[in-house]
Amino acid sequence: MGALTGTIRVPGDKSISHRALMFGALAVGETRVSGLLEGHDVLATADALRAMGAAIEKTSDGEWSIHGVGVGGLLQPDQALDMGNSGTSTRLLMGLVASHGISATFTGDASLSGRPMGRVIDPLGQMGAGFEASPGGTLPLMMKGSLPAVPITYRLPVASAQVKSAVLLAGLNTPGVTTVIEPVPTRDHTERMLKGFGADLSVELVEGERHIRIRGEAELKPQTITVPSDPSSAAFFIVAALLTPGSDLTIENVGLNDTRAGLIGMLQQMGGSIELLDEREIGGEPVADLRVKHSALKGIEVDPQIAPSMIDEFPILFVAAACASGVTTTSGLEELRVKESDRLSAMAAALTAAGARVKETGDGLIIAGTGGAPLPGTSGEPVTTHLDHRIAMSMAVAGIASSAGVEVDDTRPIATSFPTFETLLAQAARD
Template structure:
């Protein structure tokens, strides 16, 4: 599938984007390991979260749904998972693979984790290393890449792990393995990363301490089932935050969006660039803060992105690069090495696409410099990365000619129905067979 987007347009109306992917993954995992029945509303029915759901079904967990975002998970307890008959195929779900890897390290059975070509090209050494320190036995393909073979029956020991860089996936992996270890497992973060795992563990009644960037828990406890209302995903909302900021005469409201303080880097950065964004109707759902977000057209300016905001916006940078291209002046990003090991090398992929559309940029080892300019038209390669595809679709709002975005099938991993929702709000987009 490919997108064809005509230039121009304005964004207006009110919409609720799909449920948060990070929370959807974790709702299935922790619900499966809890005692009792967990009911989930607002579950993201995208391919990544569905792959995690299928993996736990394969390990003997009875799960009803999803049906219109509703899922019922009949938990089996921390020690109730059973050996899957085949390798667990996580598709394109990097979060699913890294977190499940931590849980499997403490099981009594052997298991194998695999995925699609994109996922099997992504390095997993960042989770293999600390898990090995804990006593896990994990074999990988060359370079620490999937498939991963995890041997069961290993006695895990607690560790104190200093994260080399802020990463919610690595932190979560170690903490989830810590559920099965003796003693206190702790992770020290060099900077804040998303804290959904800690919040949700507490929601399931499992004590987690967070003191001055060190997160810790004691192994050997238990989780109690609870109800979860998944807020709209700020990573999905980010495409429309940028869209309404850059398209003239736009006025858009996005409802019930998760505004977890470890996830709002995209709002902070856009506001530093001059965006007209306001939050209203604040509430809290299952320990997660939510709000409606109103965004109106604004004249953006280039900035040097603060280092402390980088981990808070790591998934939103592709579309922030589009905002930077529409800003007056220069935008500089540093400290974002993690972008090179996402579904694609997002720095290289975005730089190539920006250049195709006539935007001057300079790639740095850990970031990029983008000079504000004017988008032409062109054909964009996505390298099978859903966020690259959606970002360049948004760019058409300020383009002078049609943009064709190739290989958009993976958009459904995080945002099923993206093109139809975008079209209803004012983007002149059509999905076509390629």
């Protein structure tokens, strides 16, 4: 594949798209959303909200219209809610159901059904919700909401925006004040957007920890939302352009929320040429256009404190590291073992199959780069993606940066988060 040039725009941010649908479904009146990511995960959220009473449709001008039921107005779904591959849909919707007087059964595909839900079951159980989960606290799972639910103060045992959001969403319909204490900051889209919808939410820094308080029995007001481009999706094109000689690619309207933009700083630290153009704010979220040029990267030691701000981008960072000069060391990444796959083991195996030199540790990878030379690529067996969209896309980029190419076993999971990935990649290489 040739150099990546010209200007592209990647799809809307997945995290913000999920939340725009959910909060619109809880507002009274019509919320309109432009730039919504139309991948399988987000559409699973839309289907579940429809099943609980919200009216959600795509309009003729490409925007999405959501007529909400109001906080406390969710209806009993007639059948199981199929979450597909989406952990975000599952955990956040569990939070919504927890403080409504309804029951819901959550199901998912093989990958999602292996992921732990105990971290959400624990705090929601403290608020009064009841659960019947599969062995190991996994899906299929039936839960019964509590009305009224009990407000709690919950300290997150692990850095997880999904767990934080689930508790805050349960707090929306819970009398009194629900508090989440966050020792390590995670992505804050929930807090930003809830305040935008009119929730009584405050964030206070107490001895270095974020105390997030939400007053329940809220009334959310409908909004008009423009979803910025997803930094996690832009990440694949950023790394592809950095690694491909002759590349000079501009990626428009990328969300640069501090809790999400860690990868850009890491790649700049590695020597990557990434220029932020026209920095601005849209709907309470900072955005910019990114101009990315081919660069000689060098290995670094990644500070584990940065992990929450780029947790989904580590697979593609590993690809960049495999093509850099010197050694890149990562640690503190236990969370990657309970994503759509065990992303540490999966990426170690996939990159090794493509000819990279990788050592897996308990909480990270140590990668000795090629010094800027292409990876050898795979020969024979395709690499295993474990039905994980980010593994598949990361290894597609590794294929671009290889001599013989990289074959992956299944590209279908890419549609869960980035249905136009292959088309955009071909467009960028053709421009």
